Amino acid sequence: MKAPSPNPYGYYYPNSDNSRTYKTGDATPFQQPGDYNCFGWALGLNRWFFPYEFGGSGTVADVEYYMADHGYAEVGSDEDWDIVFWARPGGNPGIQDDEVTHAATRSSHQPDSYIWVESKMGAQERIVTRMTDLDNSCHSYGAVLNGNRVLYFRLGD
Numbered sequence: 001m002k003a004p005s006p007n008p009y010g011y012y013y014p015n016s017d018n019s020r021t022y023k024t025g026d027a028t029p030f031q032q033p034g035d036y037n038c039f040g041w042a043l044g045l046n047r048w049f050f051p052y053e054f055g056g057s058g059t060v061a062d063v064e065y066y067m068a069d070h071g072y073a074e075v076g077s078d079e080d081w082d083i084v085f086w087a088r089p090g091g092n093p094g095i096q097d098d099e100v101t102h103a104a105t106r107s108s109h110q111p112d113s114y115i116w117v118e119s120k121m122g123a124q125e126r127i128v129t130r131m132t133d134l135d136n137s138c139h140s141y142g143a144v145l146n147g148n149r150v151l152y153f154r155l156g157d
Helices: 038-042 060-069
Strands: 022-025 072-075 083-087 100-106 116-120 126-130 149-155
Touching: 038 083, 038 100, 038 116, 060 072, 060 083, 060 100, 060 149
Parallel strands: none
Antiparallel strands: 022 126, 072 149, 083 100, 083 149, 100 116, 116 126
């Protein structure tokens, strides 16, 4: 099913394209039973997951430790991975250096040579889209910006 609008207010994912973005889950109002965000989705949890729950304040180091502790290995972008995280580089106002801002899973839907991910922006609908369509989101929550640090993890064997 095509998403009605992966870009509801013109700022979540400005590169998204309705012709190749598919809705895979309904919006989930914040703090209601069964709600979840991008981190909850990527980690396989049916709940809202806050960055501080990685330990510390949700930095790259916190995520790396959390993921290793839960059986995931950090891998390169050219390897087989299950979960991807984006973290803002240092120097962004109001954001701690290397704070993780968004997560997605690798989608089983891979119709072309691009990498497709399944993702959720806060309480918005869950979508499948090209990973490149997430570039340069400019909303502070869930930002995926060129120059961000990107972390890839695969569940251990």
